[in-house]
Amino acid sequence: MTAYLLKRLTIAALTLVLASMVVFAVMEILPGDPARLMLGLNASADQVEVLRNQMGLNAPLLLRYLHWVAGLLSLDFGRSYTYSVPVIDLVRERIAVSLPLALIALALSTIIAIPVGVFSASRQGRAGDTLAMGAAQLGVAVPNFWFALMLIYLFAVWLRLVPAGGFPGWSAGIWTALKSLILPAVALALPQAAILARVARSALIEVLNEDYIRTARAKGLPYRAVLWRHALRNAMIPVLTILGLQFAFLLAGTIIIENVFYLPGLGRLIFQAITQRDLIVVESIVMLLVAAVILINLLVDFSYAIVDPRLRGRQ
Amino acid sequence: MKLWKTTLAAAVLSLAAATSAFAARTDLTLGIVLEPPHLDPTAGAAAAIGEVTYANVFEGLTRIDDKGQVQPGLAESWAVSDDGKVYTFKLHAGVKFHDGSAFSADDVKFSLDRAHAKDSLNPQKQLFAHITDVTAVDPATVKVTLDVPQGNFLYNMALVAAVIVAKGSADGNKDKPIGTGPFKLDHWAKGSEITLVKNPGYWGTPAALDKATFRIVPDAAAAVPALLSGDIQAFANMPAQDALAQVQSDPRFSVVIGATEGETILSINNKKPPFDKLAVRQALASAIDRGAIIAAASNGLGKPIGSHFSPGDAGYVDLTGVYPHDIAKAKEYLKEAGLENGFSATIKLPPVPYARDGGQVIQSQLKDIGVNLQIIPVEWAEWLSQVFTNKDYDLTIVSHVEPNDIDIYSRPGYYFQYDNPKFNDLIKALDTTVDKDKRLELLGEAQKILAHDVPAVYLFELPKIGVWDAKLQGMWTNWPIEADDLTKVKWSE
Numbered sequence: 142m143t144a145y146l147l148k149r150l151t152i153a154a155l156t157l158v159l160a161s162m163v164v165f166a167v168m169e170i171l172p173g174d175p176a177r178l179m180l181g182l183n184a185s186a187d188q189v190e191v192l193r194n195q196m197g198l199n200a201p202l203l204l205r206y207l208h209w210v211a212g213l214l215s216l217d218f219g220r221s222y223t224y225s226v227p228v229i230d231l232v233r234e235r236i237a238v239s240l241p242l243a244l245i246a247l248a249l250s251t252i253i254a255i256p257v258g259v260f261s262a263s264r265q266g267r268a269g270d271t272l273a274m275g276a277a278q279l280g281v282a283v284p285n286f287w288f289a290l291m292l293i294y295l296f297a298v299w300l301r302l303v304p305a306g307g308f309p310g311w312s313a314g315i316w317t318a319l320k321s322l323i324l325p326a327v328a329l330a331l332p333q334a335a336i337l338a339r340v341a342r343s344a345l346i347e348v349l350n351e352d353y354i355r356t357a358r359a360k361g362l363p364y365r366a367v368l369w370r371h372a373l374r375n376a377m378i379p380v381l382t383i384l385g386l387q388f389a390f391l392l393a394g395t396i397i398i399e400n401v402f403y404l405p406g407l408g409r410l411i412f413q414a415i416t417q418r419d420l421i422v423v424e425s426i427v428m429l430l431v432a433a434v435i436l437i438n439l440l441v442d443f444s445y446a447i448v449d450p451r452l453r454g455r456q
Numbered sequence: 457m458k459l460w461k462t463t464l465a466a467a468v469l470s471l472a473a474a475t476s477a478f479a480a481r482t483d484l485t486l487g488i489v490l491e492p493p494h495l496d497p498t499a500g501a502a503a504a505i506g507e508v509t510y511a512n513v514f515e516g517l518t519r520i521d522d523k524g525q526v527q528p529g530l531a532e533s534w535a536v537s538d539d540g541k542v543y544t545f546k547l548h549a550g551v552k553f554h555d556g557s558a559f560s561a562d563d564v565k566f567s568l569d570r571a572h573a574k575d576s577l578n579p580q581k582q583l584f585a586h587i588t589d590v591t592a593v594d595p596a597t598v599k600v601t602l603d604v605p606q607g608n609f610l611y612n613m614a615l616v617a618a619v620i621v622a623k624g625s626a627d628g629n630k631d632k633p634i635g636t637g638p639f640k641l642d643h644w645a646k647g648s649e650i651t652l653v654k655n656p657g658y659w660g661t662p663a664a665l666d667k668a669t670f671r672i673v674p675d676a677a678a679a680v681p682a683l684l685s686g687d688i689q690a691f692a693n694m695p696a697q698d699a700l701a702q703v704q705s706d707p708r709f710s711v712v713i714g715a716t717e718g719e720t721i722l723s724i725n726n727k728k729p730p731f732d733k734l735a736v737r738q739a740l741a742s743a744i745d746r747g748a749i750i751a752a753a754s755n756g757l758g759k760p761i762g763s764h765f766s767p768g769d770a771g772y773v774d775l776t777g778v779y780p781h782d783i784a785k786a787k788e789y790l791k792e793a794g795l796e797n798g799f800s801a802t803i804k805l806p807p808v809p810y811a812r813d814g815g816q817v818i819q820s821q822l823k824d825i826g827v828n829l830q831i832i833p834v835e836w837a838e839w840l841s842q843v844f845t846n847k848d849y850d851l852t853i854v855s856h857v858e859p860n861d862i863d864i865y866s867r868p869g870y871y872f873q874y875d876n877p878k879f880n881d882l883i884k885a886l887d888t889t890v891d892k893d894k895r896l897e898l899l900g901e902a903q904k905i906l907a908h909d910v911p912a913v914y915l916f917e918l919p920k921i922g923v924w925d926a927k928l929q930g931m932w933t934n935w936p937i938e939a940d941d942l943t944k945v946k947w948s949e
Binding site for chain 1 (some may be wrong): 580681
C-alpha cells in the first residue's frame with residue numbers, strides 16, 4: 142500500500158511540474174500584451190514599456206518561470222495584473238460560488254441519475270427503459286444554455302420564484318444565496334445526470350448478467366434486494382469514475398452557465414483573465430485546478446477501494 | 457387611555473405605510489456587459505471604468521453633459537489669457553473627497569502634474585502634453601500654462617482620464633476610488649457587482665438615488681430576462697440587439713436609441729500594396745453598401761457616416777454621397793489600378809458582433825468586384841498586438857469610440873499607416889485654433905479630405921441602445937463620452 146501511495150504521489154508531482162511548464166509556455170506563446178490591453182489605443186509605446194517594466198514582463202523568460210514556481214511553492218500565487226489584488230483573494234471569492242454550485246449540481250445529478258439508471262436497467266428493453274433512455278438522450282442533446290434560458294423564463298420571469306441571475310453573496314443570507322444557485326445547479330445537473338444515468342444503466346446491465354446475480358436469485362433473494370444490494374454496488378466503479386470527471390468539470394468548466402446566470406464563478410474568472418492576458422491569474426488558477434483534479438482522482442481511487450473490498454488488499 | 461394609545465399607534469403606523477408607499481424608489485440596478493478591471497480612470501483605458509465612475513465618483517475641472525457640451529465641474533468658472541496659453545480656474549469652495557479630506561488647488565496641481573509626468577501611465581497622456589506649468593495660486597485658484605494655444609483644452613479637461621484625484625489616496629484608487637462626486641463606492645463584489653451609495657457630504661446638488669448597483673451581465677441572452685424579471689432596471693447600452701423587439705413592445709420599458717462617438721470603420725493598411733493605391737481604396741468605398749452592413753451589423757440602428765466624424769457633433773458634414781454604392785464604378789477604379797481581375801486579401805475581425813457580422817457582409821459585397829477576402833477572427837489581445845501594434849493586417853473592422861478623435865489619422869505610426877502632409881498640417885492648425893467658427897471650418901475640411909482620400913472606409917456610427925424601466929428618468933440618451941452619469945437619475949411617482 143505504501144509503495145502504491147508513493148507511486149501515485151510521484152506521478153502527481155510530475156504531472157504538476159509538467160502542467161506548470163505547459164501552462165506557462167502556452168500563455169507566453171499567445172499573442173497579446175497585457176500592458177497594451179490595460180493602457181488602450183491612445184497610450185504611447187513608451188508608456189506601454191514603462192508599464193511592462195513595472196509588471197516585470199521584460200525580465201527573461203526562464204527567470205520569470207522560476208520566480209513564479211518559487212512563489213507557488215511558498216503558496217504565493219502572485220498579484221493580478223488587471224485587478225491588482227492577490228490572485229488567491231480572487232480565487233477565494235470565486236470558489237465561494239463555484240464549489241457550492243458544483244456540489245449541489247453533482248448531488249442533484251446523482252439523485253436523479255442513479256434511480257433512473259436502476260429503473261432502466263431492471264426493465265431493459267421494455268417501454269419504461271426506452272422512455273427513460275430517450276429522455277436521457279434528450280438531456281445530453283439539449284444545449285444547456287438554451288435549457289438554462291428556459292428555466293429563467295419559467296421560474297424567474299414568469300413565476301418570479303428565484304432571481305434571473307447574479308449572486309448576492311453568502312453574507313446576504315444562506316437562503317438568499319442558495320436561491321440564486323438553484324436554477325444554475327439544475328441547468329448544470331440535467332445533462333450530467335443524463336450521462337450518468339446511461340453509464341449507470343449499462344454498468345448495471347453488465348453486472349446483472351453475471352453468474353453471482355443468478356446465484357443470488359436462485360437462493361431465493363427478492364429481485365429488488367439483488368438489484369440494490371448486490372448489483373448496484375458492483376456497478377458503482379464506472380459511475381464513480383464519471384462522477385469524478387464531472388466534478389472536475391463542474392468546478393471550472395461551467396463558463397457558459399456562469400455567463401447565462403451572470404455568476405461570479407471560477408470559469409468566468411479564467412475566461413476574463415485569458416481575454417485580458419492577465420497571465421499570472423490564468424497560470425496560477427490553472428495550476429490550482431490541476432492540483433484539484435489530481436486530488437479528486439486520488440479520492441476516486443480510494444473510493445474504489447471502499448465499494449470493492451477486493452481492491453483494498455491489492456498491492 | 458389605552459384605546460387612545462392604540463388608535464394613535466395605528467394612525468402613525470398607517471401614515472408611515474402611506475408615505476413609504478408614495479415615496480419614490482431610491483435604488484437602481486444597472487446592467488453592464490464588461491466589468492471594469494479596476495476603478496481608476498487615470499490608470500486604465502477600459503471604457504467600463506469611466507462608465508461606472510465618471511461624474512458619479514470622480515469629477516474633473518470641467519464636465520461633459522449628455523449633449524457633449526462642456527460645463528463647469530470642480531471649477532465654477534475660468535478665464536483664458538489673450539494669447540490662449542494661460543487658463544485660470546476658480547474652484548468651488550467646500551468640496552471634500554470621500555475620505556473627508558478637503559479638495560483644493562493643490563489636488564488639481566497634483567492630478568495634472570501626475571498625468572503628464574514622464575512616467576505617467578495615464579491612458580490619454582497626450583491630452584496633457586502641452587501643459588508646461590500648473591500653479592496653485594491660492595487654495596481656490598489654479599493657473600494652467602500651455603506651450604501653445606489649445607482649441608480643445610476645456611473639453612479635454614472634462615474627459616474621463618482628466619478627473620481630479622487626491623495625493624493621499626491616488627495610489628489606492630484602483631480598488632478604493634476616492635473622488636469628489638455625488639456617489640462613493642460602497643463595495644465591489646468582483647465579477648458580480650459594484651455598488652455606489654450617495655455621498656452625504658457632496659458639495660453640489662445631491663443625487664436623487666441613495667444606492668446604485670452596476671451588475672455585470674456578460675451574456676447578451678441573459679440581459680432580456682434580467683430586465684423582464686425586474687432584477688435589473690436599466691441597461692445604458694443593451695447588448696441583446698436581436699431581442700430588442702421583445703422589450704420594445706412592452707410598455708413597462710423605455711427603449712431609447714441614441715448616438716455614441718463610435719465611428720465604425722473598415723480600416724485599411726494604407727502602406728500595404730495594393731491598398732497604397734488611391735484607386736483601390738476608392739474601389740472598396742464604391743463597392744460597399746452601407747445600408748446592408750448597418751442592417752446586419754447593428755440591426756439597422758446605426759447612422760451611416762462618410763468620414764471619421766459623429767453625426768451628432770457640431771461641425772458634422774454629410775459625406776456619405778462621396779462614393780455612392782456603384783459596382784460598375786468600383787470595377788472601373790480597380791481597372792485604373794491595374795487590377796481588373798481583382799485580388800485577394802485578409803480581413804481580421806475582433807470579437808464584437810458589429811465586426812463579425814459586418815465582416816461577412818463586406819466579404820460578400822467585395823466578392824462582386826472580384827476582391828476575395830479571407831476572414832480571420834481574432835480576439836482583442838491579438839487584435840491589439842497584430843493589427844494595432846505590429847500593423848500586420850490588410851483590412852479590419854473596428855469602432856473608434858474615443859470622442860473627437862479625427863486627429864488619429866495624423867498620428868505618426870498609427871495603425872492606418874496613413875501619411876498625408878496636407879491633413880497633418882490641418883490637424884496641427886486645428887489643435888492650436890481657439891476660435892469656434894474657425895475650428896468648425898477646419899474640422900469640415902479634415903472630414904472632406906478623409907472622405908475623398910479613403911484612408912478607411914467609413915461605415916456607420918455605433919448606436920447606443922438604452923433600455924430602462926419606463927418610470928426611470930434622467931438617463932443619458934447619447935454617449936458623447938462613455939459614462940453612465942447618474943447625478944440626475946430618479947424614479948417618477
